Amino acid sequence: MTINADPPRDDVKSTALADPPVEVPAPAVKRPARWALLRRLHFYAGVFVAPFLFIAALTGLAYTLAPQLNDVVYGHELYVDRVGDTTVPLADQVAAARKAHPDGTLSTVSVLDDPEATTQIAFSVPELSADEKVHTVYVDPYTGEVRGQLTTWYNATPLQTWLDGFHRTLNLGDTGRMYSELAASWLWVISLGGLVLWIGRKRAYRGERAARRRALMPDLTAKGVRRTRGWHASIGVWIVVGLLFLSATGLTWSQYAGARFGAALDAVQGHAPALNTALGESDAAPAGGHHGGGAPTGERETDLPAGRTLEEVLAAAGPMDGRRDITIPADAGTAYSVAQDKPNWPVSFDQVAVDPVSGEVTERVAYAEWPFLAKLTKIGIRAHMGELFGVVNQVLLAALALGLLCVIVWGYRMWWQRRPTRADRKAPLGSAPPRGGWRTLPRWFLVVGIPVTLFVAWAMPLLGVTLGAFLVFDLLVGAFRWALRTPAPNLTER
Incomplete structure (x- = not known):
């Protein structure tokens, strides 16, 4: 049996005996x-x-x-124990919060679209105004029970504010x-x-x-x-x-x-455009009201102005998802402000001013128009x-x-x-890149x-x-x- 094979050549080295490949360094680049x-x-x-x-x-x-x-940390304040079938009127929730917090001025009532979330009712007090903080009372919307109160900063809890x-x-x-x-x-x-x-x-x-x-x-x-x-x-x-x-x-x-x-x-x-909540003289709400709530605030005898309920104010503002912050009018010449806070995508931050007496929308600032x-x-x-x-x-x-x-x-x-680690050039740290580069910069x-x-x-x-x-x-x-x-x-x- 004959095997055809090329004879060995002296000018070609065997693959087994070839030198291992050497990594060639990158060429110097100017x-x-x-x-x-x-x-x-x-x-x-x-x-x-x-x-x-x-x-x-x-x-x-x-x-x-x-x-x-x-x-x-704040699960007890932020969430309810059980989701109910019906909610307590917001005015009654405000009254419960006022009973738990007799001092300060009612500033904001916040309603979240999470059924497990509590209603957040904020009271401004003079000693916190310099730091833009308020006392927030958390109320179970299904029972009217006060779950607790915290000092908050722009709706942030104390821990979140600290972080x-x-x-x-x-x-x-x-x-x-x-x-x-x-x-x-x-x-x-x-x-x-x-x-x-x-x-x-x-x-x-x-x-x-x-x-x-x-x-x-x-x-x-x-x-x-x-x-x-x-x-x-x-x-x-x-x-x-x-x-x-x-x-x-x-x-x-x-x-x-x-x-x-x-x-x-x-x-x-x-x-972002500012919402105008000023009312004309004919639209101003009279002092006093039928919603009750505790200590006198501003020019009114109660926390809430006479006229529309907070539920009616929310309905007049239109459909809003996310957090809805209802700013209470400071006096008879100011409208309710309903501000939407929906940071999750797609975001939306609409604002609506609602007349407390007639329930009509006096101004609307849509986020789409920002x-x-x-x-x-x-x-x-x-x-x-x-x-x-x-x-x-x-x-x-x-x-x-x-x-x-x-x-x-x-x-x-x-x-x-x-x-440097050489015996004659030891140094604790590496040196900076060479100086003088700016001298060769083009004009x-x-x-x-x-x-x-x-x-x-x-x-x-x-x-x-x-x-x-x-x-x-x-x-x-x-x-x-x-x-x-x-x-x-x-x-x-x-």
């Missing part, structure tokens, strides 16, 4: 001058601002649990607001800077299939700082859109940048608070917070891993970049102040190192 400047800015911002971002992410993560914590204040101000008042504004001001800069650096590094591996496949995933085969940088960059890219959203929405109600944003909305008439910027701002804020898509919104925010925490930890770990970049930077610094004052501080610090470091390298002149020689 970076534009702005690359070095961006790396140095990203480094400084990451080192000095990251602690503020870490606290904001940690407190924001805690706030995402607020709805569930509310149900656990919100901890996230926004660390519960330190206006001074603490600067921490969250500083974090929000730099978050978009760090996020966009990191994205640009990631894109630039990805281009360095153009044409390599494995590198392209790892573009959005960390390289698990890498070691040391390369592996840490892979996790830092990949997770950062996955969450960059969410971080930009949190930065933008967080700045809208900040102390200084928020004031600039509010002024811009005023200039373009981008605020300016686009007002709608965008409202939706953005509610999404930032985790209310737009319910539990899904909470999960997304929690994932963003956890991702940001991890990215920050990996960033500091890279700083640690890049420290057009400076002509465009400087005015843009000045405008951003004006729009976001805390960003501008800290950016100036970084520049001064960098100049001082450079001057100090230059002085160490320059030998002192010998003044004894002439």
Whole structure:
């Protein structure tokens, strides 16, 4: 039996004896001058601002649990024991709340579309007005039983108010607001800077299939700082859109940048229209009434004005789902205000003014008629608070917070891993990227970049102040190192 086979050739090595493939490093890529400047800015911002971002992410993560914590801590106040077939008239519920809370002025009666929810009846008291808080009494709508009372802030329970204040101000008042504004001001800069650096590094591996496949995933085969940088960059890219959203929405109600944003909305008439509740003299309700309720308030003898019942006021306002807040008229010349609060998608925040005597609608402000910027701002804020898509919104925010925490930890770990470890060059931490990148920037970049930077610094004052501080610090470091390298002149020689 003959086997046809090619004879062995000396010029061809056996596959079994071939050398293993060697990973060829990416070719050196000439970076534009702005690359070095961006790396140095990203480094400084990451080192000095990251602690503020870490606290904001940690407190924001805690706030995402607020709805569930509310149900656990305040379940007795917020919910009824048993859903009944009929409800007690709202006037009787107000009377029960007044009996339990004889002080203060009745301000709001809130009815929720959840059949298990209690009716929330708020009383304003002078000692809480400075903090915009009220005493809220919770009444079982089926039995008229008072379930309890809490000090609330814009319908938020004490625990939710504390978590919100901890996230926004660390519960330190206006001074603490600067921490969250500083974090929000730099978050978009760090996020966009990191994205640009990631894109630039990805281009360095153009044409390599494995590198392209790892573009959005960390390289698990890498070691040391390369592996840490892979996790830092990949997770950062996955969450960059969410971080930009949190930065933008967080700045809208900040102390200084928020004031600039509010002024811009005023200039373009981008605020939500206000509801006019003033009545003409012929429409004014007389003092006193037949609904009863307790202590005298305002110019009336009872908590509720004479005329239509609260149920009739709700019916006149029209169909509304979600929470309905009925603001009680402060005097005879003011109408009822019924404000819808439905933050879940599709959102709706209609407002209606109802004459307490005739029951006619005197004005209606529909959410559909709000300016686009007002709608965008409202939706953005509610999404930032985790209310737009319910539990899904909470999960997304929690994932963003956890991702940001991890990215920050990996960033500091890279700083640690890049420290010199040689015996003659040991250092406790890694050095910053090289200085002097701005000297090689093209003139057009400076002509465009400087005015843009000045405008951003004006729009976001805390960003501008800290950016100036970084520049001064960098100049001082450079001057100090230059002085160490320059030998002192010998003044004894002439």
